[in-house]
Amino acid sequence: MYRIGELAQLCEVKTDTLRFYEKHGLLSPSSRTDSGYRIYTENDAERLRFILRAKAVGFTLAEITELLSIELDKSNWACADVKGLVDDKLANVEAKIAELNHFQLSLQRLSQACCGGPESAEHCSILEALESSTDNIRCENHSHTHDDVQFTKNCQNKAVSKNSKEK
Amino acid sequence: MYRIGELAQLCEVKTDTLRFYEKHGLLSPSSRTDSGYRIYTENDAERLRFILRAKAVGFTLAEITELLSIELDKSNWACADVKGLVDDKLANVEAKIAELNHFQLSLQRLSQACCGGPESAEHCSILEALESSTDNIRCENHSHTHDDVQFTKNCQNKAVSKNSKEK
DNA sequence: CTTGACCTTGGATACAACTCCAAGGTTTAT
DNA sequence: ATAAACCTTGGAGTTGTATCCAAGGTCAAG
Ligand SMILES: [Zn+2]
Ligand SMILES: [Zn+2]
Ligand SMILES: [Zn+2]
Ligand SMILES: [Zn+2]
Numbered sequence: 415m416y417r418i419g420e421l422a423q424l425c426e427v428k429t430d431t432l433r434f435y436e437k438h439g440l441l442s443p444s445s446r447t448d449s450g451y452r453i454y455t456e457n458d459a460e461r462l463r464f465i466l467r468a469k470a471v472g473f474t475l476a477e478i479t480e481l482l483s484i485e486l487d488k489s490n491w492a493c494a495d496v497k498g499l500v501d502d503k504l505a506n507v508e509a510k511i512a513e514l515n516h517f518q519l520s521l522q523r524l525s526q527a528c529c530g531g532p533e534s535a536e537h538c539s540i541l542e543a544l545e546s547s548t549d550n551i552r553c554e555n556h557s558h559t560h561d562d563v564q565f566t567k568n569c570q571n572k573a574v575s576k577n578s579k580e581k
Numbered sequence: 582m583y584r585i586g587e588l589a590q591l592c593e594v595k596t597d598t599l600r601f602y603e604k605h606g607l608l609s610p611s612s613r614t615d616s617g618y619r620i621y622t623e624n625d626a627e628r629l630r631f632i633l634r635a636k637a638v639g640f641t642l643a644e645i646t647e648l649l650s651i652e653l654d655k656s657n658w659a660c661a662d663v664k665g666l667v668d669d670k671l672a673n674v675e676a677k678i679a680e681l682n683h684f685q686l687s688l689q690r691l692s693q694a695c696c697g698g699p700e701s702a703e704h705c706s707i708l709e710a711l712e713s714s715t716d717n718i719r720c721e722n723h724s725h726t727h728d729d730v731q732f733t734k735n736c737q738n739k740a741v742s743k744n745s746k747e748k
Numbered sequence: 749c750t751t752g753a754c755c756t757t758g759g760a761t762a763c764a765a766c767t768c769c770a771a772g773g774t775t776t777a778t
Numbered sequence: 779a780t781a782a783a784c785c786t787t788g789g790a791g792t793t794g795t796a797t798c799c800a801a802g803g804t805c806a807a808g
Contacts, residue, residue, distance in 0.1 A: 419784065429785085430767055438765095449774055451785055457712070464711060467687070470680055475765070485711060488702050493721070496707045497697040504688040511681045514674055517639035521671040524638070530664040536655045540663045544631050544648065554660070586754065596755090597797055605795095616804055618755055642795070 416454045418443070425462050432462075440465055440479055472510055477503060527551045583621045585610075592629050599629075607632055607646060639674055694718045 422429045432452075435441040441462055443452035454462075461482070468478045481499060484491050527539040535541060539554030589596045599619075602608040608628055610619035621629075631652070635645045647666065651658045694706040702708060706721030 417785075428767075431765085433787095434766060447774090447785095449785080450787095451774080461711070467684060469765090470684075472677070472681060473684075482711065484702070485708055488705070488708055491702040491705075492700060493696050493698045493702050493705050493723075496702045496705050497692060497695040500688055500692050500695070500707055504685065504692060507681055507685045507688060511678060511685065514639075514678045514681065517674045518671065518678065520638040521667055521674060525664060525667045525671060528660050528664040528667070530661050532659045532661055534656050535651060535658040535660050535663050538655070538658075538660050538663045540660075540667055541648075541652055541655065544634055545627065545652075556660075584755075595797075598795085600757095601796060614755095614804095616755080617757095618804080 416459065418452045418454070421454045421459060421462065424459065425466060427462075427466070435462075435465065435475075438475060438479070440475060440482065472507075473503070477506070523551050527553050529554060529556070531556075583626065585619045585621070588621045588626060588629065591626065592633060594629075594633070602629075602632065602642075605642065605646075607642065607649065640670060644670065690718050694720050696721060696723070698723075 416424065418429045418432055422432055432441065436443070436452075441458060444455045444458055445453045447453060465478055465482075468481070469475070473481075481503060484496055484499065524540045524543055527543065533556060537554055537556045539552055542554070543551045583591065585596045585599055589599055599608065603610070603619075608625060611622045611625055612620045614620060628649070631649070632645055635648055636642075640648065644666065648663075651663060651666075691707045691710055694710065700723060704721055704723045706719055709721070710718045
């Protein structure tokens with residue numbers, strides 16, 4: 415049994431957030447004291463943890479509400495319904511992962527094309543990529559001195575072609 | 582030279598969005614007609630494309646503002662600065678992916694524990710998991726008839742232990 | 749000269765998900 | 779018995795990213 419502040423501290427959220435969740439039907443305390451203080455059970459805490467995990471990975475509160483609301487009305491749902499909902503969310507998550515993977519790839523390509531060195535960004539390949547097409551990223555080729563291995567470690571093509579020591 | 586509607590159509594955004602970007606300092610038309618119409622140059626169009634590309638790889642407008650300020654003033658920035666922004670964003674995206682993968686796993690476990698059949702969800706293992714700990718998911722065991730292979734295909738443990746035909 | 753498509757502005761609205769505030773009631777420790 | 783720390787409510791404010799609206803100005807065609 416927790417009071418609102420205890421549960422908040424336990425789960426590292428603000429009391430306001432718990433009241434907000436209550437107002438929006440995600441999590442209500444199992445009871446109240448005579449004086450009106452909210453009393454949360456361990457069960458409530460578990461439910462909160464689920465909400466927080468779902469939230470942490472990008473589920474909206476609306477989606478979480480949908481997922482949790484079935485519980486109110488179990489007998490009017492079939493396993494197929496419940497599983498369907500979960501599978502919808504799963505597809506949702508997988509779509510988000512795919513989208514982020516796309517971002518990741520784009521960012522990795524941008525990152526890898528830039529030497530990350532201390533010289534002027536005038537020829538920075540990241541900026542050049544953003545200036546033109548992102549599909550067409552070239553390893554940058556500074557006009558200034560740029561042979562130092564320290565600054566070409568991320569720039570394989572250039573490192574190989576310019577200071578061909580290895581070969 | 583484009584009027585706002587032309588540029589909007591060209592880049593597939595709304596005129597409101599262009600005015601919004603202007604208000605927030607991301608993109609201002611190079612000039613105005615005598616009557617006050619915004620006039621965008623090809624240069625402005627390029628800048629807009631820069632913004633849209635950066636958005637497409639996951640940067641927020643605030644981050645794009647930062648990128649644009651570097652763009653305008655390249656020579657006072659180093660590759661390291663630019664790459665730093667990209668790498669921060671990359672770390673950010675990767676953290677989000679990791680979280681999503683975690684939740685994907687949870688959802689997959691939920692999904693797999695449920696038979697997905699047409700009978701009441703009263704004993705649905707998904708709901709049971711939501712009610713208590715999600716770490717402790719058991720394959721559901723309906724009290725009603727549930728031997729049909731059709732409804733147990735996703736429920737390996739039960740399928741094996743209950744109707745032990747295979748073995 | 750009228751019509752319709754386009755443009756202007758400032759301000760309103762939307763949505764998510766909080767976050768803070770004011771004014772007051774309750775508990776607990778000393 | 780009083781202060782500190784907690785709790786209550788309703789409502790307002792915040793951030794990001796737009797999107798919409800009203801009232802009116804501009805422009806080209808017929
Ligand atoms: Zn460089
Ligand atoms: Zn660079
Ligand atoms: Zn079932
Ligand atoms: Zn089930």
